[in-house]
Amino acid sequence: MARFFLTTAIDYANGDPHLGHALEKIGADAIARYRRLAGDDVHFLMGMDEHGQKVKQAADEEGVSPQAFVDRVAATFEDAWQHLDISNDQFIRTTDPAHKRGVKALIERIHEKNPDDFYEKTYEGWYCVGCELFKRENEIVDGRCVLHPTRELQWTEERNWFFRLTRYQSFLERLFDERPEFLRPETRRNEILALLAQGLEDISITRSRLSWAIPFPLRSSNGEEQGTWVWFDALPNYLTATGFPDKSYRELWPAQLHIIGKDITRLHCVVWPAMLQAAEIALPQQVWAHGFMTFGGERFSKSAGVAFSLQEAIDRHGADALRYFLLREIPFDGDGDFSWERFDERYNAELANAWGNLASRAIAMVEKYRDGVVPSGERTPLDQADLAELVEYHAALDGSRGYFLQEGIKRALASVGRGNEYVQSSQPWALAKDESKRAQLDDVLSAVIRALARQCVLLHPFVPAKTEELWRQLGAPGRVSDQRFDGLAGLDAAGWKVRKGASLFPRTPNER
DSSP states (O other), X not given: OOEEEEEEOOEXXXXXXXXXXXXXXXXXXXXXXXXXXXXXXXXXXXXXEOOSHHHHHHHHHHTSOHHHHHHHHHHHHHHHHHHTTOOOSEEEETTSHXXXXXXXXXHHHHHHHOGGGEEEEEEEEEEETTTTEEOOGGGEETTEESSOTTSOOEEEEEEEEEEOGGGGXXXXXXXHHHOGGGEESHHHHHHHHHXXXXXXXXXXXXXXXXXXXXBOSSOOTTSOOOEEOHHHHHTTHHHXXXXXXXXXXXXXXXXXXXXXXXXXXXXXXXXHHHHHHHHTOOOOSOEEEEOOEEETTEEOOTTTOOSSOHHHHHHHHOHHHHHHHHHHHSOTTSOEEEOHHHHHHXXXXXXXXXXXXXXXXXXXXXXXXXXXXXXOXXXXXXXXXXXXXXXXXXXXXXXXXXXXHHHHHHHHHHHHHHHHHHHHHHOHHHHTTOGGGHHHHHHHHHHHHHHHHHHHHHHTTTOHHHHHHHHHHTTOSSOGGGOOGGGSTTOOOTTOBOOOOSOSSOOOGGGO
8 A cells, every 4th residue: 555645735824714725625635535545545734834923913913822813723724624524634733842843853953964054144135924035026016025915025134044045056956857747737847947047045044033933943143042934834844744853754754745835836845845955854755836716816815805705605505516616617737716606507517417417317217117226237338438537537636747636527527427418318217118128227227326336436536525425325335435446447336225315416596
């Protein structure tokens, strides 16, 4: 059994979860569930980034301690992911004592292996509290950060500890040359190559007078204890979650996949690899950077203003429908726009009218013509076409060329379309009127139930609750999550006792 350790970016604890957060977590969950169905031993990590100036400011505004503030925010995020059926195995928080211990150990290890990588320097520049980063000139438009245009940049001058990032310029160039698959999709890799071509700068990794931070373990020359820069604290979460610095961390590390947003590729694909190289620790195998989701052309973010709550989107048609729509509508390798109209259209056309209707008709026919027991039947062109489609389905999801979740759904949905066409062309209601065609009817009914069972497996990464519900209605043994892709070719539904339940996807009032 192959090990597969995947992570998402840890969410910053200065507001409530929104659809932008949800897109990444749902996408990562689909990949995790896919890998489990492929037979991998999956460890899926998520969490919260809870230190830094933004958190302290938000807590002060509410009149509570930073710890009380992040405790509330973390609980809100965890509750949201439970509502969306996210199957993470671990939820790390950067205020966890084990994480603080790991960050301190990592910094000390870098200092031990490469003591010249840390040095003190007085620095001045424009600082974006939203990014928790000093900004380059090309990252500032009209005096504001391009990612946080509603925040005013702060001119900051102080003496900090620096990390000698410039020392790793040639290392990073070799990394991207020798391992072109390290960062995908290709557009994101090209952006980092362009950044490297400009030349790197050393980075400030501590903040003076920042109390809400992990103390930097090296004392300044003036004896001042400084707070660790939030990103030098946050990035190691992927490592500290494995138990680092305990030797057992190697049982899980390195990660096979980091899933992040395109706005933090520099941190994950330049700073993080350099930190690991400095500490002489293995690098993750791959980083996948997804794009942004917009609503009416505006990005989902606290600073831009969120037009509606995540719960409102869940309540529209249910958690599984939202999961399906986001991964069907928004390319996981690019940007896309959310609209209520498209959500309703996809829900009614593809979930209610196509898949839900196929399931309802098939189960009703087995109940009517075979007393609810799926008959034994010969393999049909429907089976052959579904199994042939698996090649493209896996190519979209197995990471061999990337993670194109939208394409994976389309391949699974093609089986739904074939199933409906097969029912229409074979006309089982007509076959049922002729006893001499009993065997032919058995072939049709068994083929359609097998197709629905395969669809449960193929769509499980995207709509886990509804696929389990349909699996039970089909009378299939066990759970969908226990199935494996390599068992689909031999799947046999003969003898299953179907049980018609409530509609999987009730039509919305204007569609009924």
